[in-house]
Amino acid sequence: MYQNNNGEDMKKILKYKFVIIGIITVILLSIYIVNYRNTYNYKLKKLGYSDSEINEIKKLNDDSIEYISSINYDKDILKLINEKYFIEKNLKRYIDYKSKNNVNNSDVIAIVNVKADKGFYNDTKDTDIKKGYLMLTNKFYKLNSSYDSSNMVLVSNQHSYGENQMLTREAYSAFISMFKSAKEENLTLIINSSFRSYEDQDKIYKYYLTTLGEEEANKRAAKAGFSEHQTGLSVDIQTYGSTGDTFEEFDEFKWLSDNAYKYGFILRYPKGKEYITGYEYESWHYRYVGVEVSTYIHDNDITFDEYYAYFIENN
Numbered sequence: 001m002y003q004n005n006n007g008e009d010m011k012k013i014l015k016y017k018f019v020i021i022g023i024i025t026v027i028l029l030s031i032y033i034v035n036y037r038n039t040y041n042y043k044l045k046k047l048g049y050s051d052s053e054i055n056e057i058k059k060l061n062d063d064s065i066e067y068i069s070s071i072n073y074d075k076d077i078l079k080l081i082n083e084k085y086f087i088e089k090n091l092k093r094y095i096d097y098k099s100k101n102n103v104n105n106s107d108v109i110a111i112v113n114v115k116a117d118k119g120f121y122n123d124t125k126d127t128d129i130k131k132g133y134l135m136l137t138n139k140f141y142k143l144n145s146s147y148d149s150s151n152m153v154l155v156s157n158q159h160s161y162g163e164n165q166m167l168t169r170e171a172y173s174a175f176i177s178m179f180k181s182a183k184e185e186n187l188t189l190i191i192n193s194s195f196r197s198y199e200d201q202d203k204i205y206k207y208y209l210t211t212l213g214e215e216e217a218n219k220r221a222a223k224a225g226f227s228e229h230q231t232g233l234s235v236d237i238q239t240y241g242s243t244g245d246t247f248e249e250f251d252e253f254k255w256l257s258d259n260a261y262k263y264g265f266i267l268r269y270p271k272g273k274e275y276i277t278g279y280e281y282e283s284w285h286y287r288y289v290g291v292e293v294s295t296y297i298h299d300n301d302i303t304f305d306e307y308y309a310y311f312i313e314n315n
Contacts, residue, residue: 040065064091083109085310110276113309115140120278133170133233136308139278140314142225148233160191167194168232171288178263187252193236196229219280233288247305248283261298264291267309273303
């Protein structure tokens with residue numbers, strides 16, 4: 001008698017299909033889970049970041065996201081990322097500095113950007129003289145002993161104390177315009193010190209080093225090669241009867257505070273910014289950076305060190 005096994009065979013086939021489909025589904029699901037667990041969304045979510053925080057973090061490059069994914073949840077990371085002068089390549093240093101110091105986020109950004117987190121006179125490099133009047137010389141950027149701008153001119157005795165004062169042509173031209181405007185208000189701006197050679201600066205620094213010790217010397221004077229005066233773009237300004245320490249008491253200083261930026265000059269070492277510039281407040285020390293840059297620095301209350309780090313070196 002003929003027996004039809006088609007029904008049983010079909011059941012077996014379907015059963016095998018379901019088993020295979022199930023196995024494939026489990027495999028695909030496992031792969032999905034493994035892959036998902038390797039995603040930044042999963043890693044960041046597991047650390048405790050919200051969806052909105054994750055969306056902000058994912059705007060960074062892969063190296064930055066990977067680094068954030070590898071450390072504990074940090075509520076300050078998003079605040080640092082959203083700071084005005086945030087530079088992504090400095091992310092690890094921001095986080096490290098913040099973790100070791102009780103400093104607000106904007107100061108963390110400023111300190112790290114200008115390299116002050118590394119300690120003054122550490123990790124130094126040559127000043128990029130190709131930047132012209134926007135070159136930076138400070139405790140991290142130095143000029144060699146032979147640097148002497150070919151664009152230097154003698155300063156008239158009408159505008160200075162002493163002989164052989166020198167400035168770059170553009171800085172001196174800007175100073176003359178500023179001098180004339182101040183004179184219209186019966187104020188007199190006198191250049192007390194301008195260009196200094198490497199050798200001259202070395203003598204000044206060694207004097208402070210011998211008389212006051214290294215810590216105090218570093219606050220008051222630059223080491224040779226690290227002085228802005230060697231650029232020919234800086235001036236120490238006095239007026240009749242003033243000294244360096246008393247200049248801020250004179251109307252000339254008050255006028256400069258309101259007007260120097262209009263002529264391309266900035267107060268280079270302002271009060272309250274010592275931890276950024278590395279120098280004590282100097283009411284008399286002005287630096288030529290051009291009107292566009294001086295206006296930005298004045299309007300945004302930052303130092304040239306901060307401006308250079310974000311707008312010049314970062315680009």
